[in-house]
Amino acid sequence: MTHRKRPLRSAQWFGTADKNGFMYRSWMKNQGIPDHEFEGKPIIGICNTWSELTPCNAHFRKLAEHVKKGVLEAGGYPVEFPVFSNGESLLRPTAMFTRNLASMDVEESIRGNPLDAVVLLVGCDKTTPALLMGAASCDIPTIVVTGGPMLNGKHEGKDIGSGTVVWQLSEQVKAGKISIHDFMAAEAGMSRSAGTCNTMGTASTMACMAESLGTSLPHNAAIPAVDSRRYVLAHLSGNRVVEMVEEDLRLSKVLTKEAFENAIRTNAAIGGSTNAVIHLKAIAGRMGVDLDLDDWSRVGRGTPTIVDLQPSGRFLMEEFYYAGGLPAVLRRLGEADRLPHKGALTVNGRTLWDNVKDAPLYNDEVIRPLERPLREDGGMCVLRGNLAPNGAVLKPSAATPELMIHRGRAVVFEDFDDYKARINDPDLDVDASSVLVMKNCGPRGYHGMAEVGNMGLPAKLLEQGVTDMVRISDARMSGTAYGTVVLHVAPEAAAGGPLAAVCNGDWVELDCDAGKLHLDIDDAELEARLAESDPTAESRRIASDGGYRQLYIERVLQADEGCDFDFLRGSRGADVPRHSH
Structure with a gap:
């Protein structure tokens, strides 16, 4: 007989000869389970x-x-x-x-x-x-x-990546490089x-x-x-x-x-x-x-x-x-x-x-030697500064190296709807050196922190051949996406974070080497801007609708804390709850 380090949990249901054991086993037996399956x-x-x-x-x-x-x-x-x-x-x-x-x-x-x-x-x-x-x-x-x-996805005789090809082809449509028919033709081949x-x-x-x-x-x-x-x-x-x-x-x-x-x-x-x-x-x-x-x-x-x-x-x-x-x-x-x-x-x-330690390795192009990497430093870039006191992140392997140290004027979108409405406006005051900033897309602001941080570039810049810009938000980004994208800014705008105070034309500085994300205004101005508005009002309004959304907005932690609910942290163990019989 096997001597276990501890009794089976399941024995507290199936291992007794009393009324409770009778009922638990009997109900399971209606699926055709024989006695010996319950024997230890x-x-x-x-x-x-x-x-x-x-x-x-x-x-x-x-x-x-x-x-x-x-x-x-x-x-x-x-x-x-x-x-x-x-x-x-x-x-x-x-x-x-x-x-x-x-x-x-x-x-x-x-x-x-x-x-x-x-x-x-x-x-x-x-x-x-x-x-x-x-x-x-x-x-x-x-x-x-x-x-x-x-x-692997297949399109026009080539391998295509699920998710990634959507971002690539969508930008090419906006840039006028391919037709909408070409774009739609890739749909079936992406997920085969x-x-x-x-x-x-x-x-x-x-x-x-x-x-x-x-x-x-x-x-x-x-x-x-x-x-x-x-x-x-x-x-x-x-x-x-x-x-x-x-x-x-x-x-x-x-x-x-x-x-x-x-x-x-x-x-x-x-x-x-x-x-x-x-x-x-x-x-x-x-x-x-x-x-x-x-x-x-x-x-x-x-x-x-x-x-x-x-x-x-x-x-x-x-x-x-x-x-x-x-x-x-x-x-x-x-x-x-x-x-x-x-x-x-x-x-x-x-x-x-x-x-x-003895794992085989068959292809040095797919899994490169450390001496010939895809990127010398692929570690996640953690950024802090007056724009992200509790941190933000950027994925270096998906970014443009020349943009990882950059200073530009902010083009601000108050939320994702504002971004969608204005990004392709020919009159949008934006150029290749601008920094796109989107607010109110964090855990509370876009309840759930949607993957909208990899903002598509303005159509007029794509037509000029621009392929990447610095983008900053309190949102997340799909893992299939790419670009010089600063994400998870904490605290988020809807929680009263400094992101809420950014205005069009503000200078924003990104320095991945130094781990810095800075809004070029003094502390007094930053505090005054935040005091003039109530960035948490919208999330409170959404929470008032009740249901799971209310629970989520009221109890979710910020991105730097993992966006879990505050009451779920810590292991509560598997002690068997009391039975009702």
Whole structure:
């Protein structure tokens, strides 16, 4: 008989011969479950974000079946359950708005049910952080299985990147370089298989974060969604999670400060999404790990970007997997002593370095040597100054080097609607040296902090051949987008932050080398401008409508704190709630 380090959680439901045990087992038996499945087997929850409204995750029914095979083979019993699927592709105003809601769904589903461990089926952008946040709040054995990226898009005989090609072709239409017919012709070819975006957007970034954090098996991040090896990994993850119950390998033993520092370094090496800054902070907050913006500078800066993937580079996730995937990147970092914590524990019971030290690497163009990087310093640029007292971020690998130190006059948009109404006005007072500034698009101002920070350039400048400008906002940016874009300005305008005080014609200074974002007015003028207005009025008005929006606006934290709800920080554990029978 196996001697476990602790009794099974599920035994508190199924392991007694009293009235309660009778009822719990009896109700489960109406699904055709025989007695022996309740006799000391670990119950493994499969937390599924399948939804036909989340196209990236629409193949998860099949993925779950392979996890179940692995669980059964290893001697556990799998139970699949749904949670809110906050897919980015269709959900308005943004999936970020419901990330915290999904995490609450996950947390309470785990805590309130007879689960000894959980497999998280994740894919589309916010499902990965949401499920990890919810699981971290409970701290039971947990393993991540990602749905995988789509196959390469195809258009006019060339590979195209999902998401990235939209931004590229849209700008070309505005510049008069291609017709609207040419633009629409790319639509079907962009998304031609199941899976998430095939660029190093937020979905692939967060899959890489999950793997570098140690919460998944090696190669989880990059195997294409329709590759049979994706289902093998799901099967093996089902095997492994049963062993994790026996070992009491809970999430808190994996999600340490060292694991997060490995992930920060990895994000720089892969040219990962700025969204990772917010999501890692939120996950760390649930685990009680002290992680802040300065850690991104301390750990990430100076790390070369060696993965040559769109939107920063040339290739797509298929090539990344065939080149060796994330294990090859981690091996390359480790061999150069650039992997901060080789001894960090992972869910397979081995260290991160043990997992990758012998990883094959097949293509030096896709995963470059450190001596020939895509960008010498790909670490996230954290900016502070009188315009962003609590910080802002910029992704160097997606920016124009010449613009990373820049001073220009502000062209101000009060919100996204104002931007849409005026950006292509021929009379807009703007030139190539201007700095586009957009307000009221942060967590409260555009409840959920939509991905509108990568503002398209004015049509009249595109026609002149301008391809990039400095853009500043309290919004987020899609991981598939690119440009010299300052994001996550904190505090946001709708929370009374200095961004609310910027006026047309103000001089704004960006200096990524110095980590500086400065509005060139004195402190007294800044305070006077803020005192003349009430930038929080609109968010209060929206909150007065009630419902989840009110909860969100009243309790959401700022971007530098991960945009979680203030009452969700910290791990509450998985103590079994009282029963009602």
